[in-house]
Amino acid sequence: MKKFDPKKEFIMSKTHNFGAGPCILPQIVFEQASKGVFDPDGGQFNGLSILEISHRSEAFVSIMEEARGLVRELLEVPDNYTVLFLQGGASLGFLINAMNMAGAHRKAGYINTGAWSTKAMKEAKVAGLEVIEIASSSDQNFNYIPKDFEVEELDFIHMTSNNTIFGTQFHDLPKVNVPLVCDMSSDIFSKKIDVSKFDLIYAGAQKNVGPAGATLYIVKNDCLNQSSLKPIPSYLDLNVHAGKDSMFNTPPVFSVYVSMLNLRHLKATGAVAEMEKVNNMKASELYAEIDRNSLFKGTAAKEDRSKMNVTFVLTDESKKEVWDKIWNDANIVGLKGHRSVGGYRASMYNALELESVEVLTKIMRDFEAQYQS
Numbered sequence: 001m002k003k004f005d006p007k008k009e010f011i012m013s014k015t016h017n018f019g020a021g022p023c024i025l026p027q028i029v030f031e032q033a034s035k036g037v038f039d040p041d042g043g044q045f046n047g048l049s050i051l052e053i054s055h056r057s058e059a060f061v062s063i064m065e066e067a068r069g070l071v072r073e074l075l076e077v078p079d080n081y082t083v084l085f086l087q088g089g090a091s092l093g094f095l096i097n098a099m100n101m102a103g104a105h106r107k108a109g110y111i112n113t114g115a116w117s118t119k120a121m122k123e124a125k126v127a128g129l130e131v132i133e134i135a136s137s138s139d140q141n142f143n144y145i146p147k148d149f150e151v152e153e154l155d156f157i158h159m160t161s162n163n164t165i166f167g168t169q170f171h172d173l174p175k176v177n178v179p180l181v182c183d184m185s186s187d188i189f190s191k192k193i194d195v196s197k198f199d200l201i202y203a204g205a206q207k208n209v210g211p212a213g214a215t216l217y218i219v220k221n222d223c224l225n226q227s228s229l230k231p232i233p234s235y236l237d238l239n240v241h242a243g244k245d246s247m248f249n250t251p252p253v254f255s256v257y258v259s260m261l262n263l264r265h266l267k268a269t270g271a272v273a274e275m276e277k278v279n280n281m282k283a284s285e286l287y288a289e290i291d292r293n294s295l296f297k298g299t300a301a302k303e304d305r306s307k308m309n310v311t312f313v314l315t316d317e318s319k320k321e322v323w324d325k326i327w328n329d330a331n332i333v334g335l336k337g338h339r340s341v342g343g344y345r346a347s348m349y350n351a352l353e354l355e356s357v358e359v360l361t362k363i364m365r366d367f368e369a370q371y372q373s
């Protein structure tokens with residue numbers, strides 16, 4: 001067996017972060033964020049750190065406005081939608097969306113594509129809705145996107161655009177004739193989307209937007225103040241937040257600040273269209289290697305494969321120790337699969353560079369070559 005030493009084959013100058021989050025961001029954003037916290041030249045905010053300025057200060061109000069404006073611009077959000085940065089993660093979003101979107105039927109349809117949709121259904125029930133699982137891929141451990149379902153009288157349909165754990169992604173939107181709500185936590189800003197097809201989008205920041213702490217909501221104005229579950233507790237009421245320009249209470253200041261820096265960077269480097277091109281290249285390269293390489297096998301149905309979270313397993317488990325050493329030695333982190341799927345998961349969020357995928361595919365090729373000679 002030929003010996004392969006990745007340390008000799010690459011210049012190991014950086015860590016390749018394939019972790020599922022939080023939170024990989026471009027290096028330049030890390031640098032800018034650190035200067036916002038501590039700037040030896042005097043601080044950017046009248047001599048203060050971003051961590052100590054008032055959220056009501058002119059400086060922060062303008063950061064919040066720029067962040068909301070960049071979301072609008074980068075996703076081409078129509079004028080009749082409101083953009084908010086709130087707290088609580090997508091997990092609170094499960095409840096917030098159900099409470100705000102409840103209508104006359106008090107009944108919602110959920111496309112169950114995995115752990116996150118299952119949790120969203122649970123919270124909708126807590127909100128008092130009748131929850132109909134209109135489609136599910138649980139019969140095959142959520143390794144595909146179910147496409148056929150019937151819509152009864154529903155207030156809305158909920159979907160999870162990308163399934164972070166199981167490595168599946170909607171590549172076409174389901175055709176629905178009721179309002180569509182989407183948890184876009186793990187693929188927002190990774191590709192162009194048509195916001196007008198959704199009534200409510202929500203996403204935890206910590207994959208493609210910024211550090212954990214902020215949760216992004218993009219809501220059609222017609223959906224505000226329409227819930228049949230009134231009164232909604234103030235913090236859970238999107239209309240309350242919309243009325244206060246996302247400043248109803250103390251926002252997650254640092255997370256919004258760094259999200260703004262990251263979105264500025266995204267805009268300056270070709271915006272979402274360019275990001276989509278690079279994400280397509282990264283996904284094609286890795287999936288091609290998984291399909292070519294006799295030692296690996298993808299776990300998700302080919303037509304539903306996620307471009308953000310690539311799940312795969314070894315074809316021969318006895319090689320696990322050797323493979324784990326190889327990728328660890330190649331300065332790759334976060335490749336271990338989620339416990340419910342096993343194997344490996346390569347998360348390739350926007351900030352993961354193509355070069356990191358090239359390192360991964362190279363060690364996969366070299367790993368196979370060891371066993372062929």
Ligand code: PMP
Pocket residue numbers: 021088089090091092116160162163164165183184185186204205
């Ligand atoms: N939905 C999806 C698709 C996710 O990937 C996650 C977190 N990984 C969540 C919801 C939960 O997000 P949070 O931890 O922000 O509540």
